[in-house]
Amino acid sequence: xxYMPGTASLIEDIDKKHLVLLRDGRTLIGFxxxxxxxxxxxxxxxxxxIHVGKKYGDIPRGIFVVRGENVVLLGEIDLEKESDTPLxxxxxxxxxxxxxxxxxxxxxxxxLKVQALKDRGLSIPRxxxxxxx
Amino acid sequence: xxxxxxxxxxxxDEDEDAFQGLGEEDEEIDQFNDDTFGSGAVDxxxxxxxxxxxxxxxxxxxxxxxxxxxxxxxxxxxLGDHEENLAERLSKMVIENDLExxxxxxxxxxxxxxxxxxxxxxxxxWDGSEVLRRIRGPLLAQEMPTVSVLEYALPQRPPQGPExxxxxxxxxxxxxxxxxIIGSPPVRAVPIGTPPKxxxxxxxxxxxxxxxxxxxxxxxxxxxxxxxxERMSPNQLCNVPNSSLxxxxxxxxxxxxxxxxxxxxxxxGSPLAAMNPKLLQGRVGQMLPPAPGFRAFFSxxxxxxxxxxxxxxxxxxxxxxxxxxxxxxxxxxxxxxxPQHRRLLHQRQQQNRNQHRNLNGAGDRGSHRSSHxxxxxxxxxxxxxxxxxxxxxxxxxxxxxxxxxxYLDDFYYxxxxxxxxxxxxxxxxxxxxxxKERTKLITPQVAKLEHAYKPVQFEGSLGKLTVSSVNNPxxxxxxxxxxxxxxxxxxxxxxxxxxxxxxxxxxxxxxxxLDVEDYERRYLLSxxxxxxxxxxxxxxxxxxxxxxxxGKLPGQERPSDDLFVQIMCIRKGKRMVARILPFLxxxxxxxxxxxxxxxxxxxxxxxxxxxxxxxxxxxFSLLLYHLPxxxxxxxxxxxMNLPQSAxxxxxxxxxxxxxxxxxxxxxxxxxxxxxGEDLQSSDPATESTENNQWMxxxxxxxxxxxxxxxxxxxxPISIPTNLVSLFSRYVDRQKLNLLETKLQLxxxxx
Numbered sequence: 001x002x003y004m005p006g007t008a009s010l011i012e013d014i015d016k017k018h019l020v021l022l023r024d025g026r027t028l029i030g031f032x033x034x035x036x037x038x039x040x041x042x043x044x045x046x047x048x049x050i051h052v053g054k055k056y057g058d059i060p061r062g063i064f065v066v067r068g069e070n071v072v073l074l075g076e077i078d079l080e081k082e083s084d085t086p087l088x089x090x091x092x093x094x095x096x097x098x099x100x101x102x103x104x105x106x107x108x109x110x111x112l113k114v115q116a117l118k119d120r121g122l123s124i125p126r127x128x129x130x131x132x133x
Numbered sequence: 134x135x136x137x138x139x140x141x142x143x144x145x146d147e148d149e150d151a152f153q154g155l156g157e158e159d160e161e162i163d164q165f166n167d168d169t170f171g172s173g174a175v176d177x178x179x180x181x182x183x184x185x186x187x188x189x190x191x192x193x194x195x196x197x198x199x200x201x202x203x204x205x206x207x208x209x210x211x212l213g214d215h216e217e218n219l220a221e222r223l224s225k226m227v228i229e230n231d232l233e234x235x236x237x238x239x240x241x242x243x244x245x246x247x248x249x250x251x252x253x254x255x256x257x258x259w260d261g262s263e264v265l266r267r268i269r270g271p272l273l274a275q276e277m278p279t280v281s282v283l284e285y286a287l288p289q290r291p292p293q294g295p296e297x298x299x300x301x302x303x304x305x306x307x308x309x310x311x312x313x314i315i316g317s318p319p320v321r322a323v324p325i326g327t328p329p330k331x332x333x334x335x336x337x338x339x340x341x342x343x344x345x346x347x348x349x350x351x352x353x354x355x356x357x358x359x360x361x362x363e364r365m366s367p368n369q370l371c372n373v374p375n376s377s378l379x380x381x382x383x384x385x386x387x388x389x390x391x392x393x394x395x396x397x398x399x400x401x402g403s404p405l406a407a408m409n410p411k412l413l414q415g416r417v418g419q420m421l422p423p424a425p426g427f428r429a430f431f432s433x434x435x436x437x438x439x440x441x442x443x444x445x446x447x448x449x450x451x452x453x454x455x456x457x458x459x460x461x462x463x464x465x466x467x468x469x470x471x472p473q474h475r476r477l478l479h480q481r482q483q484q485n486r487n488q489h490r491n492l493n494g495a496g497d498r499g500s501h502r503s504s505h506x507x508x509x510x511x512x513x514x515x516x517x518x519x520x521x522x523x524x525x526x527x528x529x530x531x532x533x534x535x536x537x538x539x540y541l542d543d544f545y546y547x548x549x550x551x552x553x554x555x556x557x558x559x560x561x562x563x564x565x566x567x568x569k570e571r572t573k574l575i576t577p578q579v580a581k582l583e584h585a586y587k588p589v590q591f592e593g594s595l596g597k598l599t600v601s602s603v604n605n606p607x608x609x610x611x612x613x614x615x616x617x618x619x620x621x622x623x624x625x626x627x628x629x630x631x632x633x634x635x636x637x638x639x640x641x642x643x644x645x646x647l648d649v650e651d652y653e654r655r656y657l658l659s660x661x662x663x664x665x666x667x668x669x670x671x672x673x674x675x676x677x678x679x680x681x682x683x684g685k686l687p688g689q690e691r692p693s694d695d696l697f698v699q700i701m702c703i704r705k706g707k708r709m710v711a712r713i714l715p716f717l718x719x720x721x722x723x724x725x726x727x728x729x730x731x732x733x734x735x736x737x738x739x740x741x742x743x744x745x746x747x748x749x750x751x752x753f754s755l756l757l758y759h760l761p762x763x764x765x766x767x768x769x770x771x772x773m774n775l776p777q778s779a780x781x782x783x784x785x786x787x788x789x790x791x792x793x794x795x796x797x798x799x800x801x802x803x804x805x806x807x808x809g810e811d812l813q814s815s816d817p818a819t820e821s822t823e824n825n826q827w828m829x830x831x832x833x834x835x836x837x838x839x840x841x842x843x844x845x846x847x848x849p850i851s852i853p854t855n856l857v858s859l860f861s862r863y864v865d866r867q868k869l870n871l872l873e874t875k876l877q878l879x880x881x882x883x
């Protein structure tokens with residue numbers, strides 16, 4: 001906002017630590033080093049953070065170049081408040097395991113739901129097969 | 134290795150004869166020419182070279198260990214040595230055309246001298262390349278990248294422990310960037326990222342800007358006098374021999390952008406042509422080109438932490454261009470600035486001045502800022518993105534904002550700021566509170582250029598290229614639209630198509646509505662002679678809107694309600710009708726209202742999910758106040774579905790029931806009743822026929838109302854106050870009470 005009031009620009013965000021949420025659901029945390037007009041990002045010392053419940057695990061990833069269209073949102077991380085979180089950090093193996101378990105339970109629940117509906121003669125069509133009248 | 138002048142000396146035993154024979158035969162032809170065999174073919178006496186190297190290596194560790202006794206060092210300096218050779222070789226590869234440059238040759242030779250410096254761990258690596266770079270100073274910027282590559286080619290230093298005192302960023306920087314002072318932002322007197330195109334006087338530079346004399350920094354041309362001018366007066370700097378201040382070869386893309394903008398009158402928003410704080414400070418009597426000035430302005434705050442928002446309202450940024458570049462630069466020149474901008478710039482300078490004054494002492498900003506600045510200072514990877522690159526991105530963003538019609542292209546922004554300005558104007562009127570400064574981005578108003586697309590043509594060719602591009606699309610497929618006959622389609626499809634058609638009509642009508650709503654603004658902006666034309670257009674559009682709503686079917690007495698009902702079944706249609714109503718004439722609007730009343734139960738049923746009908750209440754009420762008594766009477770009839778004659782009471786009135794059970798229906802009914810009452814009471818001298826009609830209808834109405842069971846009545850949006858008096862005319866006390874309770878007309882009951 002320094003340069004151009006009323007606009008959104010990433011220029012002031014450079015060299016600051018950011019949290020970036022991607023379209024595929026991944027969360028990246030890194031220092032924003034460079035941008036361009038498409039909001040392609042260059043993240044430095046990037047860490048992919050996986051959240052499961054109250055726990056999270058960090059996977060160090062190095063340098064990331066993110067194509068701008070895949071970014072859902074990004075925000076600056078306040079370095080002082082960064083450690084001030086109720087979440088608990090765990091090891092990578094543990095968090096990956098937790099994530100796998102979570103995915104599994106979700107799938108199972110989904111299956112049960114679909115089965116129950118089928119028993120009642122209802123079916124929820126999948127979003128991609130919906131035909132707009 | 135084997136340096137033999139001729140092959141005869143070669144001590145080959147077996148083939149001696151043969152070779153000799155050969156030699157004798159071809160003595161005229163120098164087959165064994167110099168290039169291959171003679172002095173020209175000086176192949177590296179690699180053995181000797183290796184020997185030399187080994188000697189050096191032995192010597193050096195010895196020398197160094199004498200000096201420091203640090204075993205680790207040996208490796209370091211060995212590396213340094215290797216790097217030197219490597220650097221030398223690389224430099225030879227790179228600067229082929231400059232080999233005759235005596236400066237360079239000298240530099241290469243002098244490098245070993247720099248090497249054994251006591252206490253200079255880093256210098257062996259960094260100084261070498263820095264020296265190179267210094268020499269390269271006068272060269273064009275394009276060659277800078279090669280230097281960086283060179284530096285990157287140097288083997289990595291293993292990270293050092295005892296180097297905390299050193300500013301890591303200062304160490305990291307020379308590898309890549311050409312700007313020297315990034316590591317210590319507050320100390321910066323020269324902006325970041327200005328590619329050093331020219332050699333400048335390095336002496337004061339080093340003193341002032343380099344706190345650590347060990348590092349030989351590439352000299353920054355002091356093209357911009359420090360905006361905070363504590364250390365040297367701008368006049369001094371100006372008088373420094375600096376053609377760099379003028380005629381700075383800007384990146385080629387910039388001038389074309391500047392020139393059309395320069396032609397634009399008034400404010401021109403361009404990131405490149407920003408306020409030069411120097412201009413405002415009015416210190417320099419010399420012209421500065423706007424472009425470098427922009428950088429000076431920008432680089433001052435951003436690499437440091439941007440000041441917290443409460444202290445510093447958004448800066449003016451690249452909003453002002455000093456168009457009259459020949460004009461002298463003093464403060465008065467800023468008169469063409471928007472007053473807000475000028476104030477903001479002034480504030481900004483103040484702030485920056487303060488910032489620098491408080492630099493070493495305790496800043497106002499407290500520990501937060503300083504810790505953040507420390508963090509920046511320690512970040513060795515900071516400013517990988519050069520200021521120039523940032524400006525480039527900003528420039529692109531600004532270019533995207535250029536428009537011929539900002540109201541059209543940037544509607545929400547314009548509206549937002551209009552609202553804010555109205556608010557602040559209102560606040561100002563109320564009291565003299567602290568005026569909040571709001572900066573507004575002023576984008577350049579670029580005249581729309583009509584581009585006539587001309588297809589690519591080559592000189593002297595016979596035909597034209599048939600190239601299809603975005604400007605010149607070509608038909609690729611011959612797609613023929615075939616509409617199927619009615620019989621083929623199933624009912625579902627027909628319904629679907631009808632719905633689609635209705636949607637299309639709604640969309641078209643909505644566009645018309647938006648245009649009509651916009652006419653007021655256009656009217657204000659237009660010239661006198663254009664206004665009648667605008668009014669005509671507006672009327673025409675209103676007519677078409679109405680036709681769309683009611684279904685334009687010429688030749689029919691009254692078009693069917695069908696289209697209207699269809700539109701009203703769709704949520705967007707209802708909202709649209711609510712917005713259109715104010716624009717319609719009274720008759721047209723009354724017609725709409727009647728149709729709505731007539732079909733109300735159906736609409737109510739369809740509205741069950743959306744619940745949007747209540748939005749129609751307010752325009753309807755407004756309309757009602759303009760309607761004459763007759764209309765109101767018939768409207769009431771319609772609403773309650775009362776039979777035409779008072780004679781036979783209908784068995785049941787599901788129409789009315791439905792109406793009463795719906796919030797909108799009930800509210801509308803009440804409003805209609807109220808209006809009727811108003812008309813009756815206000816105008817006693819009305820025609821008796823109308824009166825009679827009204828009386829009849831009211832009787833019927835009250836009868837109906839009394840009849841219906843007090844089922845779940847809806848809660849109306851508003852209850853008009855004169856209903857009690859209305860009913861009291863037509864019913865006796867007892868029934869009045871009944872009515873009151875039923876319709877909950879009396880406030881107390883609720």
